[in-house]
Amino acid sequence: MLFANPHARHEPYPDALRELLDLERARECRRWLAHWDQIASPTPLRPLPGLARRLGVGAIDLKDESLRSPLGSFKALGAPVALLRWVRRQYPGRDLDPAALLAGRHAAELAELVVISATDGNHGRALAAAARSLGCRCVIVLHAHVSKEREAAIAALGARIVRVAGDYDESVREAARLAREHGWQVVSDTSYEGYEAIPRDVMQGYAVIVDELLDAAPADGPCPWTHVFVQAGVGGLPAAIVSAFWERYGVARPLFVVVEPEQADCLLQSARLGRPTRASGPVDSVMAGLACGEASPLAWRVLQPAVDFFLGVADAAAVQALRTLAAGEAGDVPVLAGESGAAGLAGLTVLAADADGARRCGLDARSRVLLLNTEGATAPALYASLSGRSAEAVRKAQARWTSAAAAPRHDGEDRTTARAGPPMTAERHEQDYRSEAVARLRADLAIALRAAAHHGLAEGVCNHFSVELPDRTGRFLLNPRGLLWSEVRADDVVLVDAAGNRLAGRHEVEPTAMFIHAAIHRLCGQACVLHTHMPYASALTLIAERALDTTLSQNAMRFHGRVAVDAHYHGLALDASEGERIARAMQGADVGFLGNHGVVVCGARIDHAYDDLYYLERACAAEVLARSTGWPLVPVNAALAAQVGRQMQGERLQSELFFEALRRTL
Numbered sequence: 001m002l003f004a005n006p007h008a009r010h011e012p013y014p015d016a017l018r019e020l021l022d023l024e025r026a027r028e029c030r031r032w033l034a035h036w037d038q039i040a041s042p043t044p045l046r047p048l049p050g051l052a053r054r055l056g057v058g059a060i061d062l063k064d065e066s067l068r069s070p071l072g073s074f075k076a077l078g079a080p081v082a083l084l085r086w087v088r089r090q091y092p093g094r095d096l097d098p099a100a101l102l103a104g105r106h107a108a109e110l111a112e113l114v115v116i117s118a119t120d121g122n123h124g125r126a127l128a129a130a131a132r133s134l135g136c137r138c139v140i141v142l143h144a145h146v147s148k149e150r151e152a153a154i155a156a157l158g159a160r161i162v163r164v165a166g167d168y169d170e171s172v173r174e175a176a177r178l179a180r181e182h183g184w185q186v187v188s189d190t191s192y193e194g195y196e197a198i199p200r201d202v203m204q205g206y207a208v209i210v211d212e213l214l215d216a217a218p219a220d221g222p223c224p225w226t227h228v229f230v231q232a233g234v235g236g237l238p239a240a241i242v243s244a245f246w247e248r249y250g251v252a253r254p255l256f257v258v259v260e261p262e263q264a265d266c267l268l269q270s271a272r273l274g275r276p277t278r279a280s281g282p283v284d285s286v287m288a289g290l291a292c293g294e295a296s297p298l299a300w301r302v303l304q305p306a307v308d309f310f311l312g313v314a315d316a317a318a319v320q321a322l323r324t325l326a327a328g329e330a331g332d333v334p335v336l337a338g339e340s341g342a343a344g345l346a347g348l349t350v351l352a353a354d355a356d357g358a359r360r361c362g363l364d365a366r367s368r369v370l371l372l373n374t375e376g377a378t379a380p381a382l383y384a385s386l387s388g389r390s391a392e393a394v395r396k397a398q399a400r401w402t403s404a405a406a407a408p409r410h411d412g413e414d415r416t417t418a419r420a421g422p423p424m425t426a427e428r429h430e431q432d433y434r435s436e437a438v439a440r441l442r443a444d445l446a447i448a449l450r451a452a453a454h455h456g457l458a459e460g461v462c463n464h465f466s467v468e469l470p471d472r473t474g475r476f477l478l479n480p481r482g483l484l485w486s487e488v489r490a491d492d493v494v495l496v497d498a499a500g501n502r503l504a505g506r507h508e509v510e511p512t513a514m515f516i517h518a519a520i521h522r523l524c525g526q527a528c529v530l531h532t533h534m535p536y537a538s539a540l541t542l543i544a545e546r547a548l549d550t551t552l553s554q555n556a557m558r559f560h561g562r563v564a565v566d567a568h569y570h571g572l573a574l575d576a577s578e579g580e581r582i583a584r585a586m587q588g589a590d591v592g593f594l595g596n597h598g599v600v601v602c603g604a605r606i607d608h609a610y611d612d613l614y615y616l617e618r619a620c621a622a623e624v625l626a627r628s629t630g631w632p633l634v635p636v637n638a639a640l641a642a643q644v645g646r647q648m649q650g651e652r653l654q655s656e657l658f659f660e661a662l663r664r665t666l
């Protein structure tokens with residue numbers, strides 16, 4: 001959902017906002033934080049030219065806040081500033097030195113002070129670390145959906161943890177209540193009536209990000225970026241970012257797009273209503289840092305006149321963006337971006353795939369886009385399950401990429417477009433086809449096809465499974481023309497390019513086979529694409545809802561938030577444009593229901609994608625059976641379905657064991 005903010009203004013930065021946020025204070029925060037051992041400054045700005053080409057924009061630069069701090073996120077800029085300012089206000093006339101405070105030189109005096117805050121992870125961790133450095137005590141209130149590993153990271157910094165049963169907003173209320181009861185000080189990143197000074201100081205800390213970016217921008221030149229995408233929870237981060245750009249560039253400021261989870265869209269809804277309000281959905285999201293139900297009124301004062309567009313994205317799009325960055329797709333540097341960190345890229349990807357949305361935002365081949373990766377793997381186990389690789393593996397891949405990029409090249413070839421290995425000759429295709437890694441992949445693709453036949457998911461000799469070669473050279477493995485899926489063996493699988501030209505293998509391929517597959521690989525960044533006309537899922541593409549209801553059976557809930565619908569059947573996909581239209585309709589989701597046609601299931605790995613395909617058909621079968629009774633259906637609420645979906649996404653061992661069993665038996 002894209003919403004154009006009717007209140008956005010392109011005029012000089014208003015004086016009324018200068019009181020709240022200005023670059024002078026951002027610079028002061030930067031000077032103070034230079035004395036804190038938990039901060040690295042500046043963080044890198046990473047060009048992503050491969051991704052820019054893929055998404056059809058001129059340039060993408062990613063400010064990488066995953067390296068801001070051992071605390072894992074940009075939030076390390078806000079809490080310490082607010083805490084320093086508050087402590088200094090407690091001792092008027094003493095002008096306590098921020099460097100001395102951060103070094104713990106006043107710890108003895110501060111030992112009885114208690115600060116408290118609610119958090120969905122990152123702010124609380126930053127506050128706990130800052131309190132420990134200064135020497136005061138800290139209580140952190142967590143809501144029901146904050147993971148155990150996030151809790152452990154905060155507790156390890158010496159904070160006392162309080163759990164509440166509700167969501168983020170409930171934890172904010174509980175923190176305020178405890179503070180009143182015990183005389184503690186709330187140091188929150190969100191504002192509410194009568195509580196503004198501290199969240200303002202938090203936001204001023206975040207503006208350090210832009211201050212660093214502007215260091216490298218030409219003094220009198222135009223803004224280096226035409227579009228800035230910023231993800232939001234309560235709005236403090238985007239308020240800090242957009243105000244700093246607005247102040248510096250005035251009427252020539254870039255266009256601002258704020259990205260939120262679609263079920264935690266409190267800012268989009270505030271824009272609609274014209275005042276801060278609640279989200280329209282159940283709030284809970286895989287993007288834990290953005291799962292906020294109420295806008296910060298203080299942040300809203302800045303956002304309402306500044307933000308051009310608000311965009312809601314599905315959890316599936318964020319997970320896909322996280323994987324894209326981890327894999328260093330399209331030849332770009334691999335980046336460690338957590339679920340909330342990747343949300344800006346998710347927004348850009350969704351918009352780039354939506355011709356009308358892109359046009360409305362003026363996003364085209366001339367656009368230079370700035371994204372922020374606001375966190376690293378702040379919940380490492382969840383990160384590994386979502387991305388399919390550990391944080392450590394991504395760090396190592398990044399280090400390898402960086403040292404390869406730094407090595408002198410003598411062939412004049414651009415590092416970001418360079419293809420791995422020797423030139424693309426027939427010999428190379430043949431060699432790669434026979435290599436051990438590709439032979440394993442061929443064997444797995446053949447297993448998936450035979451399993452699909454065994455499970456009743458095949459139709460004649462039609463439809464295809466494809467998987468991209470791991471070297472990301474735009475080559476794919478595909479099933480051959482004219483063979484039943486039940487008879488396909490590893491040696492029957494064919495190596496093709498994106499146009500469906502056979503590069504290696506003994507069989508022909510269906511000329512149109514790659515139209516849907518190539519577009520989904522390219523536009524959605526998916527490694528494995530399975531397209532079937534499997535009966536029960538296809539049956540649900542024929543009914544008014546066009547897809548399965550992910551709040552009915554437990555099997556269906558694993559797909560909650562991961563399904564896109566293409567309701568516009570246009571006949572057979574006989575050319576690339578129809579494939580691209582379908583890929584765009586996928587909106588970054590793993591599962592696409594193609595109206596009057598069939599389904600597409602995608603994934604980063606064959607075993608995970610096949611497991612999804614199989615359970616999708618099982619879930620659709622259950623729904624068709626239940627509907628066929630004519631008796632009333634009993635769905636669960638969306639929040640529960642989302643929770644089950646996350647539980648299943650976070651536990652992929654079953655998928656791997658299932659595929660292992662298929663390898664043994666088929």
Ligand SMILES: Cc1ncc(COP(=O)(O)O)c(C=O)c1O
Nearest residue numbers: 122233234235236237289374375
């Ligand atoms: C990683 C990450 N990114 C973005 C945000 C959004 O910040 P805000 O709530 O200030 O809008 C958060 C908030 O916790 C976060 O943790």
